[in-house]
Amino acid sequence: MIPTTEQALKIYRSMLRIRAFEEKASELFLAGRLPGFLHTYIGQEAVAAGVSAHLTKEDAITSTHRGHGHAVAKGARLDLMMAELFARKTGYCKGKGGSMHIADLDLGILGANGIVGAGIPIAAGAALSARLQGRRTVTVAFFGDGASNTGAFHEGLNLAAVWNLPVVFVCENNQYAESTPREVHQKVKDIASRAVAYEMPGVVVDGMDALAVFAAAGEAVRRAREGGGPTLLEAKTYRFMGHYVGDPGTSYREAAEVERWKQRDPIRLFRQLLLEERRIPAATLAAIEAEVAREIAEAVTFAEQSPEPDPEDALRDIFA
Amino acid sequence: MIPTTEQALKIYRSMLRIRAFEEKASELFLAGRLPGFLHTYIGQEAVAAGVSAHLTKEDAITSTHRGHGHAVAKGARLDLMMAELFARKTGYCKGKGGSMHIADLDLGILGANGIVGAGIPIAAGAALSARLQGRRTVTVAFFGDGASNTGAFHEGLNLAAVWNLPVVFVCENNQYAESTPREVHQKVKDIASRAVAYEMPGVVVDGMDALAVFAAAGEAVRRAREGGGPTLLEAKTYRFMGHYVGDPGTSYREAAEVERWKQRDPIRLFRQLLLEERRIPAATLAAIEAEVAREIAEAVTFAEQSPEPDPEDALRDIFA
Amino acid sequence: MRKITYREALREALREEMRRDGRVFLLGEDIAQFGGSYKVTQGLLDEFGPERVRNTPISEAAIVGAAVGAALTGMRPVAELMYVDFSGIAMDQIANQAAKNRYMFGGKARVPMVLRTQGGTGRSSGAQHAQSLEAWFIHIPGLKVVMPATPADAKGLLKSAIRDDNPVIFIEHKLLYPETGEVPEGEVLVPLGVADVKRSGQDVTVVAHSRMVLLALRVADRLAAEGISCEVVDPRTLDPLDTAAILRSVEKTSRLVIVQEAVAQCSFASEVAAVVAEEALDCLDAPIRRVTALDTPMPFAPKLEQFVIPSEERIVAAVRGVCA
Amino acid sequence: MRKITYREALREALREEMRRDGRVFLLGEDIAQFGGSYKVTQGLLDEFGPERVRNTPISEAAIVGAAVGAALTGMRPVAELMYVDFSGIAMDQIANQAAKNRYMFGGKARVPMVLRTQGGTGRSSGAQHAQSLEAWFIHIPGLKVVMPATPADAKGLLKSAIRDDNPVIFIEHKLLYPETGEVPEGEVLVPLGVADVKRSGQDVTVVAHSRMVLLALRVADRLAAEGISCEVVDPRTLDPLDTAAILRSVEKTSRLVIVQEAVAQCSFASEVAAVVAEEALDCLDAPIRRVTALDTPMPFAPKLEQFVIPSEERIVAAVRGVCA
Numbered sequence A, B: 001m002i003p004t005t006e007q008a009l010k011i012y013r014s015m016l017r018i019r020a021f022e023e024k025a026s027e028l029f030l031a032g033r034l035p036g037f038l039h040t041y042i043g044q045e046a047v048a049a050g051v052s053a054h055l056t057k058e059d060a061i062t063s064t065h066r067g068h069g070h071a072v073a074k075g076a077r078l079d080l081m082m083a084e085l086f087a088r089k090t091g092y093c094k095g096k097g098g099s100m101h102i103a104d105l106d107l108g109i110l111g112a113n114g115i116v117g118a119g120i121p122i123a124a125g126a127a128l129s130a131r132l133q134g135r136r137t138v139t140v141a142f143f144g145d146g147a148s149n150t151g152a153f154h155e156g157l158n159l160a161a162v163w164n165l166p167v168v169f170v171c172e173n174n175q176y177a178e179s180t181p182r183e184v185h186q187k188v189k190d191i192a193s194r195a196v197a198y199e200m201p202g203v204v205v206d207g208m209d210a211l212a213v214f215a216a217a218g219e220a221v222r223r224a225r226e227g228g229g230p231t232l233l234e235a236k237t238y239r240f241m242g243h244y245v246g247d248p249g250t251s252y253r254e255a256a257e258v259e260r261w262k263q264r265d266p267i268r269l270f271r272q273l274l275l276e277e278r279r280i281p282a283a284t285l286a287a288i289e290a291e292v293a294r295e296i297a298e299a300v301t302f303a304e305q306s307p308e309p310d311p312e313d314a315l316r317d318i319f320a
Numbered sequence C, D: 001m002r003k004i005t006y007r008e009a010l011r012e013a014l015r016e017e018m019r020r021d022g023r024v025f026l027l028g029e030d031i032a033q034f035g036g037s038y039k040v041t042q043g044l045l046d047e048f049g050p051e052r053v054r055n056t057p058i059s060e061a062a063i064v065g066a067a068v069g070a071a072l073t074g075m076r077p078v079a080e081l082m083y084v085d086f087s088g089i090a091m092d093q094i095a096n097q098a099a100k101n102r103y104m105f106g107g108k109a110r111v112p113m114v115l116r117t118q119g120g121t122g123r124s125s126g127a128q129h130a131q132s133l134e135a136w137f138i139h140i141p142g143l144k145v146v147m148p149a150t151p152a153d154a155k156g157l158l159k160s161a162i163r164d165d166n167p168v169i170f171i172e173h174k175l176l177y178p179e180t181g182e183v184p185e186g187e188v189l190v191p192l193g194v195a196d197v198k199r200s201g202q203d204v205t206v207v208a209h210s211r212m213v214l215l216a217l218r219v220a221d222r223l224a225a226e227g228i229s230c231e232v233v234d235p236r237t238l239d240p241l242d243t244a245a246i247l248r249s250v251e252k253t254s255r256l257v258i259v260q261e262a263v264a265q266c267s268f269a270s271e272v273a274a275v276v277a278e279e280a281l282d283c284l285d286a287p288i289r290r291v292t293a294l295d296t297p298m299p300f301a302p303k304l305e306q307f308v309i310p311s312e313e314r315i316v317a318a319v320r321g322v323c324a
């Protein structure tokens, strides 16, 4: 499956929006302007962007502690996200959630999640829900290599398999769970091979190549949408930064390894491809880049100018 | 691997002891003489007996709600077990545990378990313990097909794999989890294929054939003992009775299916083999049968004549 | 009025709500053709079919997680956890997901789900099948916790729980299933958060819930002969708690005994005692007394189990004690 | 005496116990070369090697389960749960296995394990990373629960916990790690189950644990100027609870305020209030007051978080209230 020009440009914009958001958020965090902690998605952009290119507003996703990229790719507003990181009343969660709990139910973003693996069974439930309601929507669960060792992964995939649910499990294998290298936390070479345990297709894709992700995800989403059941899609990727902003990420990774992966920066690779193979004019890309830069600047201004929540707001929104 | 005559007779005796114990317990339960509930092992005897033939007193096992067979095969005393079912002070757990919690730490029986799947990570821990103490012992975790869908299964097997622990995971696939047929609770044809997810050998064996179990378990136990790491061994078997004593087991199983499996009664098959292929004199087997019958009778007498616990005993044994 | 069992009342509530609202569906272990371990869902598969009455694998975390996902996206799942003792496996989904999603997401999510389960002693089920863990759930903001004692409350509260837009933990009692009582046909809603004075009295307030209500009522009968008049208050919903009803009763009687099958430490009884010690200390003419399970895992032997859980005798002694 | 941080005190306890007893080993997520999320185990890998300082997969149920299995068979594991908030995943292994094995097996098993974890607010960690869940553990018979407030207690209690033959839940506080205090070198054991009067006083008993001890002490300083003399009692071990120490103090002061970072319902504060309302009601000259987190999931915004958890102001108001 090959993206149309429109789709390709959408993917490019999506990746840029993620990168720019994360870079700005990191800068703000390091300047002491954001509370809590942040896990950035830098380096993994091709995965969220390539997968989400197949999703409509009605489709749903569940996300993780490293969730900004998923939300952005699913269409979240940067200003509301930024305001949330600033803990402002105008943020997605009115300042009650923070980076790890960004959600937009109207866009099918069922929430980032501070608990590794927890989104996986929730995604199965959302997929079941769609089927019971006769909707032809698909749910995507994003999660990491580390998450694939949780009980929730196993139970969630098994449930989705026996019920043949319209869900795509996207494992972003960025080679580390916090400081722990993959070979320390699991023996299996390809996480996708775990699909065997559920008689589900398991697919490995190069997560630095947005085109490859687009193609593989297209297949999996189509299968789900057509009633063909779930897929486990493993994207081999890498986070360019530390586990969280503030972690240099160097005590447990070799500089050479980081460098090697950075050589395959998904945004640079895709930009090159758009220019050289798809013959998109540089000016078109530059225009997108400028738009994204402006959007980020506006998001920060919006957040900065937004009011903080009132203390009593803490007491609201517990029960419907 | 083929059992010596001595081993074969031990296996035969072990299967008989299990069967006789379960039949007596069922009878007593139905007569209203045992409190709580019971899950019998009838039909699955070849598994516990065939596996345990490779274990020494120093090796350890974890067991399940359907745990009598595992305990008996590991060498548990029938009188102490029976007294426990009778809720007597002399029972294995002083009447505090009951059928689902029989344990004998001196024999490496780390406990039956009322929580499906929970014994699996505990077995990994016991195996780690042995290695850290420089003991060449092996731990066996017994569990059912239903248990292979729990998070504990996944987490436990993964941990054992990455740490290369001396443990054998014996999945007794008796085709049902309570009333739920396997094809409703998992899609995979062979549970052993789930071993792929941990890069661990996965082996399927005919669980009605004690010789086959002996051979496959021998290999797995040897591998574990020699530092070759864990194995997932799936034994295809069947419970002849309902899920618990009192469940006729007929509302969710076809009579013909039950009959088909009963044709392959592991004890009858093995007896026949001992007589015909191994040329064991019938009198030898009859002697064992008589001994087992006597042992059961004595166990019941012991239990019946044992005192009940004193109420205040309830307050003891919480902390060491 | 007709009498039906607690089990039938629950089933009737499920059936009525499933007929009324196509978004309501059931999931859990062995709940379909088998009808559940305690047969509450028996017959519902026949009426509603396998899409709405779903047998699951033994995967408690996924059962609750799937309910959360379905609830977030427009359905109204009723999940069954076979024993409350198994909630340890699903506790993350219950406490970190179901309970908190709405709040964490700034009020934009709804999680209209019910988690039905059962607990309690009386069948020699042993330490892992006879717990009373309501305190775990009450301790988590964002959950409602309901424990009916009678068939009528079982029906009326379950219907309200299913209609509630929030996660409700609905804990039945294994010994109550065969108990009968008068239950109105059709639409009877017992509102969540409203206590019921199961017997009114003057001398002492006995707060009891779930099966302990039955014991408390029997004790009240016995003590009436001695001239002690007990008011038995059944909170029914433990969270949100109808503290006003409890305080009203204590203001009248000046004495408080709290009875529960759970152990004492950090329990519902502790909470009721604390609320009264904060809000109505001046009304009290005697120390508060908690009658709870003794501080042990639940033993198997019937004799030990009976010794550990509250008996009528222990309740009688406590009431006499505070009335002395 | 030398001053070290709470973090260093914990590390020293681990190091000393690992040197003393070869059966002690550590397992948990990112505890080896990374030294743990809060760096408590930093450097221990170098000294004790990868067999005794073990990084695990993200598998909390297996971490605790493996600790149970190792403890049952002769080792003395110290498992780390990165955040107490993740205990929902491991709760079955904690509450149904670790806590109950000895009892269910008729007293023939020992489960000498420590589960180290950390909780509490103050870093805008949000609803799933800032809870205070001690009540869950206290509610389960068979577990001991320890929450040190000072570096000296951290060291002395962790050493005792490791030497204890039972499962001990050891809950640190994320804001206390950098706090310094005097800590004796070498062998200092603080016994489990013994409260510490952190400041003695006459007018009101303030029971506080973990980081709330620091606030209580500051409040005591402030109120001393007003002529209110606070006795600050730190139970340190919440289970088994040194009720005698609390009752002794309340008998002296006749007033009780309980401060905790957890929410109120079915909490440790409820328990303390209940014990006093049962055992020392006659001594009380004022209603009991609980100062706890408000009844919400923990919000992210620093301003909201500060509003929800007990502040010095709220403690001051409660103490003044009971002393009025």
Ligand SMILES: Cc1ncc(C[n+]2csc(CCOP(=O)(O)OP(=O)(O)O)c2C)c(N)n1
Pocket: A065, A066, A114, A115, A116, A117, A143, A144, A145, A146, A147, A148, A174, A176, A177, A178, A243, D029, D058, D060, D082, D086, D089
């Ligand atoms: C259940 C649970 N355990 C541990 C953590 C702490 N933690 C947060 S992120 C993380 C690593 C996750 O690794 P992975 O799934 O590979 O995602 P990545 O961070 O690499 O994107 C850990 C251990 C958590 N949040 N939840």
Ligand SMILES: Cc1ncc(C[n+]2csc(CCOP(=O)(O)OP(=O)(O)O)c2C)c(N)n1
Pocket: B065, B066, B114, B115, B116, B117, B143, B144, B145, B146, B147, B148, B174, B176, B177, B178, B243, C029, C058, C060, C082, C086, C089
């Ligand atoms: C965690 C958990 N969930 C559910 C149960 C209730 N239960 C007891 S046995 C059982 C079926 C177990 O199936 P399987 O693992 O195949 O073992 P079998 O009974 O067939 O031997 C169930 C659902 C339980 N004890 N523990």
Ligand SMILES: [Mg+2]
Pocket: A144, A145, A146, A172, A173, A174, A175, A176, A177, A178
């Ligand atoms: Mg990762």
Ligand SMILES: [Mg+2]
Pocket: B144, B145, B146, B172, B173, B174, B175, B176, B177, B178
């Ligand atoms: Mg089975």
